[in-house]
Amino acid sequence: MSALARTQPDVDLPYAAHDVLSAADLARHGIDSHQVRRLLRAGRLHRLCTGWYATRRPENAVDRHLLLARAVVRHLDGRVALSHHSRVLIAGLPVWRADLSAVHVTRVGDRVTRRRPHVVSHSAVPGLVPITPAPEPGPPALGPLVPLAVAVVQTGLVAGAMDAAICGDAALRAGLVTAGSLREATVLLSGHRGIRAAAAALERCDGRHESPGETRLAHLLADLGLPVTPQLEVSTRLGTRRADFRIDGTRVLVEFDGKVKYTDPQHGADVLWQEKRRQDALEDEGWTVVRVTWSDLDRPELVWERIRAAIARSRPFEATPR
Numbered sequence: 001m002s003a004l005a006r007t008q009p010d011v012d013l014p015y016a017a018h019d020v021l022s023a024a025d026l027a028r029h030g031i032d033s034h035q036v037r038r039l040l041r042a043g044r045l046h047r048l049c050t051g052w053y054a055t056r057r058p059e060n061a062v063d064r065h066l067l068l069a070r071a072v073v074r075h076l077d078g079r080v081a082l083s084h085h086s087r088v089l090i091a092g093l094p095v096w097r098a099d100l101s102a103v104h105v106t107r108v109g110d111r112v113t114r115r116r117p118h119v120v121s122h123s124a125v126p127g128l129v130p131i132t133p134a135p136e137p138g139p140p141a142l143g144p145l146v147p148l149a150v151a152v153v154q155t156g157l158v159a160g161a162m163d164a165a166i167c168g169d170a171a172l173r174a175g176l177v178t179a180g181s182l183r184e185a186t187v188l189l190s191g192h193r194g195i196r197a198a199a200a201a202l203e204r205c206d207g208r209h210e211s212p213g214e215t216r217l218a219h220l221l222a223d224l225g226l227p228v229t230p231q232l233e234v235s236t237r238l239g240t241r242r243a244d245f246r247i248d249g250t251r252v253l254v255e256f257d258g259k260v261k262y263t264d265p266q267h268g269a270d271v272l273w274q275e276k277r278r279q280d281a282l283e284d285e286g287w288t289v290v291r292v293t294w295s296d297l298d299r300p301e302l303v304w305e306r307i308r309a310a311i312a313r314s315r316p317f318e319a320t321p322r
Contacts, residue, residue, distance in 0.1 A: 156198030172207030
């Protein structure tokens with residue numbers, strides 16, 4: 001570092017609504033390109049795309065996408081509504097395979113689709129009326145948004161039907177959409193490529209599915225032709241416990257095991273012990289438990305063999321357990 005650089009005073013960054021600033025914002029406050037480079041090296045600014053910066057380090061890929069989304073909406077001021085999985089993520093809902101490298105928006109009144117490295121701008125949808133969040137104290141509202149049910153369906157069009165199902169389940173569970181609004185959104189987007197697969201996946205949506213893994217497992221069980229009841233309450237010596245799925249007409253429970261909860265260095269061992277006690281209590285009541293991991297979901301034939309074996313060795317259903 002030169003002597004001149006060492007003697008330069010610290011740069012005061014302007015207020016950043018939603019933690020993003022544009023190069024124009026910085027220039028208006030007298031911060032030139034040399035100072036921007038110093039701020040980047042110092043970790044006080046983080047580049048999002050050409051001409052846009054975050055004032056904090058993104059925590060992960062989702063957080064970076066959300067910061068980029070705020071920059072894109074500001075840059076395209078009023079010409080677009082945040083849509084697809086970008087809108088879904090803003091609502092705090094999960095996705096699975098959605099590409100987070102580019103923000104997705106839907107144009108207002110323009111029937112042209114434009115693709116750039118950091119943003120995909122989809123053509124306007126006839127009949128689609130964007131919503132504007134109600135003003136609240138604090139930073140200004142993000143800007144126009146497509147209705148959440150529409151964004152869930154749009155997510156299925158670009159990321160695959162399972163992504164639509166995953167965020168659809170979460171939205172239903174949180175009370176942010178209804179089954180009826182999801183159906184209306186599929187009608188609005190009829191004719192788009194991938195709409196049939198997305199609509200079929202959304203017809204299976206159930207707000208009782210509590211994680212992306214449970215959603216995928218529910219669809220796998222349906223594909224295997226197994227009728228199930230999600231979140232079955234079972235009385236045990238430890239009290240009432242809920243099982244992810246019960247194979248209807250049997251004493252077989254199917255549990256999704258994401259394993260993430262076991263990797264916490266502080267609580268992993270205790271969680272593992274509590275989970276073992278819970279399974280022992282369920283089995284003491286005559287239930288057979290089949291645990292399915294994330295990797296098992298890609299091997300439906302293995303899951304089917306394990307469930308079929310569990311049904312074969314489980315006690316007759318007529319003697320209903322407590």
